Amino acid sequence: MARQESDREDLLREATALVERVELSLVDAPEDVHVTAGFRHDGAASIFFGAEPVFQFNAAGELRRAYCNGLLFKAVRGRLASLRRVRQHGEVQLLRHDLTDAEQTSVLTRMQEMLVELANQLSHGRYNVVGQVPAGTDVVGRLKLWLARQSAPKIANSPHAEQRKRSSGG
Numbered sequence: 401m402a403r404q405e406s407d408r409e410d411l412l413r414e415a416t417a418l419v420e421r422v423e424l425s426l427v428d429a430p431e432d433v434h435v436t437a438g439f440r441h442d443g444a445a446s447i448f449f450g451a452e453p454v455f456q457f458n459a460a461g462e463l464r465r466a467y468c469n470g471l472l473f474k475a476v477r478g479r480l481a482s483l484r485r486v487r488q489h490g491e492v493q494l495l496r497h498d499l500t501d502a503e504q505t506s507v508l509t510r511m512q513e514m515l516v517e518l519a520n521q522l523s524h525g526r527y528n529v530v531g532q533v534p535a536g537t538d539v540v541g542r543l544k545l546w547l548a549r550q551s552a553p554k555i556a557n558s559p560h561a562e563q564r565k566r567s568s569g570g
Contacts, residue, residue, distance in 0.1 A: 411436040411448055412531045417561075418446055422539035423530040426521050434530065435518060437543050444561045445546055447518070455511050461549060462556035466507065473499075473507060474559035480504050508553040519547040 412423045418438025426433045436448040444464075446456045454467040463480075466473040472483040476498070483494040499507070521527055522544050532539050 412533060415446070420534065420537055420539045420542065422532045422543065424522075424527045424540070425530050426518075427526040427528065428521065435527075438533075438539070439542065439546075440561055442562060445543075447515070449514060453510070453514065455515075456561070458556045458558075458561060460554075460556070461546070462554045463508070463511065464556040464561065465559050466511065468507065468510070475556040476559070477557055478555050480507060480555055504555075508555075512550075512553050515547060515550055519544070522547070 412421060415421055415436070415438055417440055419441050421436060421438025423434060423436045426435060434450055437445065439445050440459075442459045444457055444459045445461070446454070448454045452467050452469070454465075455463060456465040458464050462475070464475045466480075470484075472485075472494075473480050474483065480499045480503075482497045482499060482503075484497070486493045486495055522540065527540075529540065
């Protein structure tokens with residue numbers, strides 16, 4: 401995840417972990433909203449609504465990380481924890497707060513509303529493609545299908561894109 405807003409300015413070019421990605425300009429949005437969405441090689445999706453909010457999912461469609469209202473969120477054993485950057489004495493510390501049920505519901509509700517609205521914009525053709533990598537693939541079609549498969553939001557067990565394999569002793 402980008403550390404500063406300026407790090408997110410050219411996601412289409414720089415988000416190379418997303419092997420298929422597209423930048424869209426939403427036509428009916430109240431502001432000039434650009435959405436960048438993409439997929440990792442295993443199908444894990446990331447969706448950037450401008451600089452924020454950002455929602456990142458694992459291959460099962462579970463939320464693993466987010467960036468909203470200046471806070472990082474990560475999945476920890478099926479729950480969300482926020483991480484706030486605090487600069488002190490020449491260092492940056494991340495202060496962790498495990499979200500209450502109400503706080504977690506608020507984040508998930510906002511995410512779900514934004515994903516539903518994005519799906520509506522796409523299904524009604526109210527967008528323009530700003531750019532796409534690689535050219536000639538139907539990333540918008542893939543995004544539409546991914547959004548259609550999302551139902552009640554689920555939180556991953558881990559913030560990692562790929563589930564780490566447990567070693568079997570032996």
